[in-house]
Every structure is written in C-alpha cells, then in structure tokens.
Amino acid sequence: xxxxxxxxxxxxxxxxxxxxxxxxxxxxxxxxxxxxxxxxxxxxxxxxxxxxxxxxxxxxxxxxxxxxxxxxxxxxxxxxxxxxxxxxxxxxxxxxxxxxxxxxxxxxxxxxxxxxxxxxxxxxxxxxxxxxxxxxxxxxxxxxxxxxxxxxxxxxxxxxxxxxxxxxxxxxxxxxxxxxxxxxxxxxxxxxxxxxxxxxxxxxxxxxxxxxxxxxxxxxxxxxxxxxxxxxxxxxxxxxxxxxxxxxxxxxxxxxxxxxxxxxxxxxxxxxxxxxxxxxxxxxxxxxxxxxxxxxxxxxxxxxxxxxxxxxxxxxxxxxxxxxxxxxxxxxxxxxx
Amino acid sequence: xxxxxxxxxxxxxxxxxxxxxxxxxxxxxxxxxxxxxxxxxxxxxxxxxxxxxxxxxxxxxxxxxxxxxxxxxxxxxxxxxxxxxxxxxxxxxxxxxxxxxxxxxxxxxxxxxxxxxxxxxxxxxxxxxxxxxxxxxxxxxxxxxxxxxxxxxxxxxxxxxxxxxxxxxxxxxxxxxxxxxxxxxxxxxxxxxxxxxxxxxxxxxxxxxxxxxxxxxxxxxxxxxxxxxxxxxxxxxxxxxxxxxxxxxxxxxxxxxxxxxxxxxxxxxxxxxxxxxxxxxxxxxxxxxxxxxxxxxxxxxxxxxxxxxxxxxxxxxxxxxxxxxxxxxxxxxxxxxxxxxxxxxxxxxxxxxxxxxxxxxxxxxxxxxxxxxxxxxxxxxxxxxxxxxxxxxxxxxxxxxxxxxxxxxxxxxxxxxxxxxxxxxxxxxxxxxxxxxxxxxxxxxxxxxxxxxxxxxxxxxxxxxxxxxxxxxxxxxxxxxxxxxxxxxxxxxxxxxxxxxx
Numbered sequence: 074x075x076x077x078x079x080x081x082x083x084x085x086x087x088x089x090x091x092x093x094x095x096x097x098x099x100x101x102x103x104x105x106x107x108x109x110x111x112x113x114x115x116x117x118x119x120x121x122x123x124x125x126x127x128x129x130x131x132x133x134x135x136x137x138x139x140x141x142x143x144x145x146x147x148x149x150x151x152x153x154x155x156x157x158x159x160x161x162x163x164x165x166x167x168x169x170x171x172x173x174x175x176x177x178x179x180x181x182x183x184x185x186x187x188x189x190x191x192x193x194x195x196x197x198x199x200x201x202x203x204x205x206x207x208x209x210x211x212x213x214x215x216x217x218x219x220x221x222x223x224x225x226x227x228x229x230x231x232x233x234x235x236x237x238x239x240x241x242x243x244x245x246x247x248x249x250x251x252x253x254x255x256x257x258x259x260x261x262x263x264x265x266x267x268x269x270x271x272x273x274x275x276x277x278x279x280x281x282x283x284x285x286x287x288x289x290x291x292x293x294x295x296x297x298x299x300x301x302x303x304x305x306x307x308x309x310x311x312x313x314x315x316x317x318x319x320x321x322x323x324x325x326x327x328x329x330x331x332x333x334x335x336x337x338x339x340x341x342x343x344x345x346x347x348x349x350x351x352x353x354x355x356x357x358x359x360x361x362x363x364x365x366x367x368x369x370x371x372x373x374x375x376x377x378x379x380x381x382x383x384x385x386x387x388x389x390x391x392x393x394x395x396x397x398x399x400x401x402x403x404x405x406x407x408x409x410x
Numbered sequence: 411x412x413x414x415x416x417x418x419x420x421x422x423x424x425x426x427x428x429x430x431x432x433x434x435x436x437x438x439x440x441x442x443x444x445x446x447x448x449x450x451x452x453x454x455x456x457x458x459x460x461x462x463x464x465x466x467x468x469x470x471x472x473x474x475x476x477x478x479x480x481x482x483x484x485x486x487x488x489x490x491x492x493x494x495x496x497x498x499x500x501x502x503x504x505x506x507x508x509x510x511x512x513x514x515x516x517x518x519x520x521x522x523x524x525x526x527x528x529x530x531x532x533x534x535x536x537x538x539x540x541x542x543x544x545x546x547x548x549x550x551x552x553x554x555x556x557x558x559x560x561x562x563x564x565x566x567x568x569x570x571x572x573x574x575x576x577x578x579x580x581x582x583x584x585x586x587x588x589x590x591x592x593x594x595x596x597x598x599x600x601x602x603x604x605x606x607x608x609x610x611x612x613x614x615x616x617x618x619x620x621x622x623x624x625x626x627x628x629x630x631x632x633x634x635x636x637x638x639x640x641x642x643x644x645x646x647x648x649x650x651x652x653x654x655x656x657x658x659x660x661x662x663x664x665x666x667x668x669x670x671x672x673x674x675x676x677x678x679x680x681x682x683x684x685x686x687x688x689x690x691x692x693x694x695x696x697x698x699x700x701x702x703x704x705x706x707x708x709x710x711x712x713x714x715x716x717x718x719x720x721x722x723x724x725x726x727x728x729x730x731x732x733x734x735x736x737x738x739x740x741x742x743x744x745x746x747x748x749x750x751x752x753x754x755x756x757x758x759x760x761x762x763x764x765x766x767x768x769x770x771x772x773x774x775x776x777x778x779x780x781x782x783x784x785x786x787x788x789x790x791x792x793x794x795x796x797x798x799x800x801x802x803x804x805x806x807x808x809x810x811x812x813x814x815x816x817x818x819x820x821x822x823x824x825x826x827x828x829x830x831x832x833x834x835x836x837x838x839x840x841x842x843x844x845x846x847x848x849x850x851x852x853x854x855x856x857x858x859x860x861x862x863x864x865x866x867x868x869x870x871x872x873x874x875x876x877x878x879x880x881x882x883x884x885x886x887x888x889x890x891x892x893x894x895x896x897x898x899x900x901x902x903x904x905x906x907x908x909x910x911x912x
Binding site: 133 | 447451598617
C-alpha cells in the first residue's frame with residue numbers, strides 16, 4: 074500500500090510539466106522556457122548550472138533548428154518560448170528577419186567578439202563548430218583527400234561519401250556555400266551530391282558508418298569525433314579529420330546562436346541566461362564538458378584537444394544573412410529532401 | 411439516444427480533422443505549387459520504396475503467419491500452446507526497438523531487404539492473432555463434407571479453409587500495411603526512406619511547410635488505396651455457421667515424423683522476433699553497466715509515460731463509448747457510417763495527425779497549443795478503434811433487458827445505462843484502456859511533435875539517445891517499454907480469442 078502511494082506521488086510529480094505546460098511561465102516568476110536545438114546534453118548541463126546559480130527554473134523543449142525557427146514564426150506573439158538556442162545561424166536569421174527577437178543587452182554582446190554575432194545585436198553567438206571531412210584513415214591517405222569541399226560533387230567521388238542532409242548542420246554548410254558561391258554553383262553542387270553521396274540520419278551515425286568502413290568519408294562537424302574519442306572511441310577509431318582550410322566553403326565555421334524572444338514574459342531572466350551563457354561559467358562548460366564545441370567568449374579558451382579556431386582559415390560568412398529557406402528549396406529541388 | 415448519436419458524430423468529425431486538413435492544405439497551396447511538389451523525382455523514389463515495402467512485406471507476413479497459425483492450431487506440433495503465446499509476444503516490442511536490435515548486431519544493415527525482413531518480424535503477429543483465432547473457430551463440419559465429396563487434404567485446405575480465413579487475412583494484412591506506411595523509427599534507423607520518414611525530415615527542416623503537407627497528401631492517398639483494396643476484396647460472402655448447436659472442435663492433423671522438423675519454423679520466427687532484441691538488449695545492458703541507469707531521468711520519463719498512457723487510454727475509451735453503445739443497441743446505417751469514419755481516421759499515420767493538429771492549434775485554437783488536451787486528442791484519433799472493438803464485444807454480452815428494467819424502475823436513461831450496462835461491461839472497458847495505452851506507450855512521431863514543453867516519454871528518450879548513437883544508454887528505456895507492454899500484449903492475446911468467439 075505504502076509503496077503504491079509513493080509511486081503515485083512520484084507519478085504526479087512527473088506530471089507537473091504537463092499541468093504547467095504552455096502558460097506556466099506566466100505564473101511562475103523565476104522560470105524560463107528554452108526552445109533548444111542544441112545537443113540535449115549540452116543545454117541540460119548549461120541549464121542545470123544556471124539554475125543552481127540563480128534559482129531560475131528552466132524548462133527545455135528539444136527539437137531542431139529550422140523546425141523551431143518556423144514554429145516560432147507561426148507562434149508569433151503567443152510563443153511560449155523565452156529563449157531560442159540553435160546549433161547554427163540560419164534559424165536565428167529567419168526569426169530575426171521576422172522581427173521576433175528582443176535585442177541582447179550591450180554588456181552581454183561585448184562578451185563575444187564581433188565575428189561571432191550579427192552586427193544588429195539581435196542575437197548572439199554562444200558556441201561554434203567547424204566543418205570537417207571525417208575519413209576512414211585505413212582507406213584514404215592524405216594525398217587522396219579532396220582539396221575542396223566542391224570536389225565531392227565530381228564524378229570521382231561517386232558512392233564514396235556520406236552526409237546527413239535533413240540536419241540543420243548540413244543545411245548550414247549549404248547555406249554558407251550559397252552565400253560564397255551563388256545560386257548556380259550551389260545547385261550544380263547539390264545535383265552532383267545527390268549522385269555521389271549516401272544519406273544518413275545524424276552526423277554521429279554518418280561518422281559511425283565511416284568508422285565501420287561503409288563509406289570513405291563524411292561531411293560533418295568536428296566535435297562528433299572528439300566526443301567519441303573522449304568516451305570509448307568505438308565509433309571513431311578508424312576515423313581521422315580533414316580540415317579543408319584555405320577559406321574553402323568546406324572550412325566554414327558555423328555559429329550556434331542564442332536569442333531572446335520579443336514576446337517573452339521573462340526578459341530579465343532571459344537576458345541573465347544569455348549573459349551567463351556567453352560569460353565565464355557558460356563558456357567553461359564548453360571547455361571542460363563533453364560537447365567539444367568551440368568557445369566563443371572573449372578570452373575564453375576552447376578544449377585543448379581541438380585545433381585552435383584561428384588556425385582553421387575559415388571563409389568569411391555573414392551569419393545574419395544565411396538563408397535556410399532558399400537552401401531547403403534548392404535541396405528539395407535536388408531531391409535531397 | 412439522440413444525444414449519444416450527436417456525441418458520436420462530433421467525435422467522428424474531430425477524428426476526421428487530419429484528413430480534412432490534408433485536403434484543405436492542398437487546396438490552399440494551389441494546384442500549380444502542389445503538382446510541382448508532388449510530381450518530382452524524390453516523391454517517385456519514396457513511392458517506389460513504400461510500394462516495394464508493402465508489396466513484399468504483406469504477402470510474406472501472411473505466408474508466415476498462416477503457416478504458424480496452422481501449425482499451432484491445427485496440427486499436433488509439440489508445445490503448440492507455448493509457441494502460440496510466443497508468436498504474439500513480439501507485439502510487446504516497439505517496432506523501432508526491433509530495428510535498434512538488428513543494427514546492434516549488424517551495424518551496416520540498411521535499405522529495402524532489411525526493411526522487409528525487420529517489418530515481417532515485427533508485424534507478423536498482427537496477422538497471426540486473427541488467423542489463429544479464426545482457425546480455432548472454424549466449423550470442421552464443412553471440411554468433413556468437402557472430404558466426403560472426395561477432396562484431398564490439400565484441396566480441402568485450399569477450397570474450404572483458406573476462403574474462410576479471408577476476412578482475418580485481409581483485416582490483418584490491412585493493419586500491417588497501415589503500420590508500414592506510418593512507421594517512422596524502424597525505417598529511420600536502417601536508413602530506408604518512406605513517405606513518413608521524408609515528412610519528418612521536412613518537418614525538421616521547415617516545421618509544417620508546404621512540401622511536408624504535400625507528402626502527407628500522397629501518404630494519405632496510399633492509406634486510402636489500402637482501405638479501398640481491403641473493402642473491395644472483402645466481398646459479401648457469409649461465413650457464419652447457421653443452425654442449432656455448437657461446432658465441435660477441429661481435428662488436428664498429424665504431422666507424423668515431421669513433428670519435430672516443423673518446430674523449426676516457429677523456432678526461426680521467434681529467434682528473429684524475440685531472440686535478436688533479447689541478445690542486443692542484454693549486450694547493451696551489460697556493456698552499459700550501472701552507469702546507464704540514471705534513475706532520476708528514467709523515473710521521470712517512466713512516470714510521464716505512464717500518466718500519458720492512462721489519461722490517453724481513458725480518454726480513448728470514453729470517446730469510443732457512444733458509438734460502441736449505438737452499434738450494439740441501436741445499429742443503423744448512421745452508426746455504421748460513424749464507425750467507418752473512426753477506422754478511416756485512425757488509419758492516418760501519426761505524423762499526419764500531428765502535422766494537422768499542430769497547424770490547427772497554432773492558427774485557430776491557440777489555448778490548446780502544446781497542451782495535454784491536444785496530444786490526447788491525437789491519441790484518441792489514432793487508437794479509437796482498439797478501444798471500440800473491446801467495448802463493443804463486452805457491451806454485446808450485457809442483456810439489453812437489464813437496462814430496460816432499470817429504466818422501468820424509474821431511473822433516468824443515463825443512470826440506467828450507468829448502473830447496468832456500463833458496470834457490467836467494465837472488464838471490456840479496462841481492456842480498451844489497456845489496448846489503447848499499449849499504442850500510446852510506443853508512439854513516437856506524434857508524441858514528439860505535439861507533447862507539452864518539458865515532456866520526455868520513454869519512447870522520446872530512447873529515440874534521442876539512439877540518435878546520438880548512445881545505444882547502451884537507450885537500452886534501459888527499451889527494456890522498460892517492453893516490460894510494460896508485456897501484460898497488455900497478453901491481454902491482447904486473450905482478447906483476440908474472445909472477440910473471435912463473438
């Protein structure tokens with residue numbers, strides 16, 4: 074009998090997120106709802122540390138970049154979200170384009186160098202990731218690697234590489250390509266890609282496939298490799314990373330963004346969160362945690378295992394004008410979506 | 411009675427929202443854009459994949475299920491009862507856990523052949539259940555007559571037994587076909603693209619964008635074609651035994667020396683359907699050790715799942731009650747049409763239901779947006795027939811005279827219904843709650859798209875972890891889903907015998 078009462082109490086406690094779902098934030102003063110497209114583990118780590126320090130309770134809804142961006146646009150003034158965190162910039166650009174962001178406080182903006190945030194200050198970079206070609210080192214020697222990401226659309230790469238085209242990560246890379254090379258060249262590249270590549274769902278799954286010898290390489294971001302190496306290395310022991318460098322589209326560094334919704338009822342808490350996130354404590358989570366994403370805070374170091382951000386020779390891409398709607402349209406037209 | 415009818419109609423209209431949404435979305439999009447998004451090579455690829463999947467899986471599953479059913483019901487196969495229970499048990503394993511298990515053993519597996527193999531393994535019990543129940547209940551007198559007219563055993567099976575299994579095969583086949591069309595996790599994990607996986611991809615890239623809606627239109631059309639095929643093939647032949655008395659039990663065919671050889675078939679089916687998940691789960695549970703049992707997270711997910719299951723199950727059963735009562739007590743053309751609407755509505759894939767409800771709530775019913783009410787409505791739409799079947803058969807067993815007697819003693823109609831039929835039909839209602847809960851527990855796509863902020867069910871947690879290839883971390887969630895599904899599956903097994911005996 075007793076155990077069943079305890080169980081019931083536990084079950085009711087578990088139910089509370091439902092009961093308080095969408096308008097909870099209006100009732101509980103010190104709370105924050107995040108639409109989180111970043112990795113669940115990373116944001117959870119951030120949120121828990123933030124709650125411990127400030128007492129502000131954080132509710133997280135997990136999803137992906139463009140899903141949330143479009144969702145926020147539809148929700149408009151009624152969005153239950155206070156803060157939006159992404160893995161890449163295009164989703165931020167979309168929401169900002171609709172005028173739905175509250176400007177970030179100046180002192181917070183100053184914590185991050187200019188190249189990691191849009192000039193209008195409507196949102197801010199909170200982390201960064203680099204494009205890499207993760208390849209099977211038992212099959213490819215360094216001289217056989219593609220010189221440029223553009224080479225991957227050439228016939229000699231037919232059936233030899235993988236990517237996760239439905240992911241926001243890959244779509245951000247295509248967005249950068251579009252900004253750097255224009256519509257025609259991007260379309261042609263996507264058509265070549267459709268011929269050549271194998272689709273996987275998720276970058277980690279694509280890397281696992283490289284490691285297992287199912288494909289020779291995968292166009293993904295850098296941190297999947299380091300994350301796996303830090304654990305058991307079972308999905309990356311045969312894998313090595315190739316950085317394209319030389320301002321190649323494939324050397325694109327993508328900025329993960331954080332923004333505050335203009336419709337938020339908890340703007341002070343949301344501002345406090347972004348300030349904390351881009352400050353010493355938030356960035357330390359990137360350096361010391363298991364995410365292996367680059368820190369972007371002024372004077373904040375990234376994890377020692379990583380190739381330094383300034384050694385990557387990334388092309389100059391304006392994050393606030395990355396256009397994902399064009400990208401998904403072009404990818405849909407190329408039959409990738 | 412009028413009130414009940416109106417209520418049933420209102421529920422039917424709610425249930426048809428997703429279907430209406432798809433046609434509305436197409437109309438709004440305009441034919442030019444729509445045809446550009448529908449008639450493109452990618453849709454062709456998806457159509458080929460989906461068609462091939464259905465065309466291979468359904469016949470193979472029918473063949474396997476019929477053979478197993480015949481062996482366990484009509485032959486002297488050793489341990490037939492054990493095999494029979496084991497053939498139903500795979501239903502306790504969510505489809506995406508099946509493919510998780512397969513790629514745990516063979517990481518490189520992907521594409522159509524693997525899709526077919528896993529689908530047959532995961533879904534044959536849907537056919538085995540009705541076919542074995544029908545075989546058990548066939549009147550052997552017909553077979554005796556056929557034999558007395560000089561037909562060989564084989565000819566008797568082909569000309570007398572098989573035709574009588576037609577309805578079970580069609581019904582089960584339809585169910586399997588609809589599952590193939592609407593399943594996401596199973597195919598996403600083995601990199602096999604169907605309309606459902608493509609819609610989810612589009613949803614993740616564009617939320618409820620036009621391209622997603624148009625893919626939904628094609629998917630819904632496929633479902634309608636399946637429903638039409640089923641209705642067309644059903645025919646109007648009657649299968650019921652008439653005349654007094656009870657049919658005697660069927661005689662069992664002696665397998666003779668092949669008795670033990672024949673055990674290889676159920677053995678192989680079970681090895682794939684239960685053995686592979688058992689091996690992989692055990693492997694990951696051992697490899698993960700105690701680290702993967704993060705009890706606070708697992709407990710929270712379990713609590714939320716159980717609550718959403720119970721609330722959804724009860725709501726589904728309540729929603730099924732009006733039409734269940736009507737179809738037994740006041741059967742009419744109207745009640746049959748309403749019933750048909752529920753079946754039609756529930757054949758919509760979860761991803762379409764979610765797409766529709768997301769758009770409707772965010773645009774015109776904002777207070778319901780991201781609330782428990784909306785996700786419960788989705789579950790009602792998807793699982794109502796499960797509740798309906800259980801309720802109907804148990805209401806049918808309560809004599810209508812009790813209700814009339816209660817009414818003649820001065821009780822109001824509602825009170826009379828409550829104090830007689832509803833109470834006596836309670837076991838059926840409990841079964842209805844359990845069966846819909848089983849569906850809710852293993853539902854992934856709609857739950858992910860509709861759940862209130864902060865929700866994390868077992869299925870959602872499992873999926874999030876496997877997406878980050880943390881297969882060991884996902885194992886406890888898979889184990890819990892299986893453990894909690896087992897009793898409900900046992901109930902389903904029991905129920906199927908009862909329904910077939912109606």
